[in-house]
Amino acid sequence: MALEDVKSEVLNDAEEKSNQIVEEAEAEAEEIREEAEQEAQKIEERIEEEIENEKASIEKKALSSARMKAKEKKLEAKQNALNNVFEEFREELSKTVDENRESFVDRCVEKAEFEVGKVQGSEGFEEAVEDSGFEFEEIDEEGLVVVSDDGMKRLNFKLDKIVDNYRENYRNQVAEKLFN
Secondary structure, eight states: HHHHHHHHHHHHHHHHHHHHHHHHHHHHHHHHHHHHHHHHHHHHHHHHHHHHHHHHHHHHHHHHHHHHHHHHHHHHHHHHHHHHHHHHHHHHHHHHHTTTTHHHHHHHHOOOOSEEEEEOOTTTTTHHHHHTTTTEEOOOSSSSEEEEETSEEEEEEEHOOOOOOOHHHHHHHHHHHHOO
């Protein structure tokens, strides 16, 4: 074989090996690129899932908060309605007492299980108390307080106290009638 043939064969072999190395490198590069794309796709899917989960969590919290606020508003409205009922009761009680002072004094004194010494009352009760035969002492709050002879026992018939007692004892029944 001639030198030229050997040289040509060596160059051909070198070119073949070079082409083979390039092909293998390109194949390996393609494989690496595909793996990177798959990994990127997995990361993207995981991030999207995390975003969806976070979004669902935020929506759930917002909905829960809105429900809680609505419940608070509803309770506040119910409480306001109850307060209005007892305010109306207070106004009606005041009118009734004003129109029937003598009988109110008599009923309050009758409830006392002690010897009554004096009756404390708001403005306007003096005549009714004295007509019933008791000493009168004026107080600022509307209603009466029946006091024993020795001053040790008292019965409170102030209108605010009466309303508070009714509120405490009948609140549930009033609420049931209003809201059911």
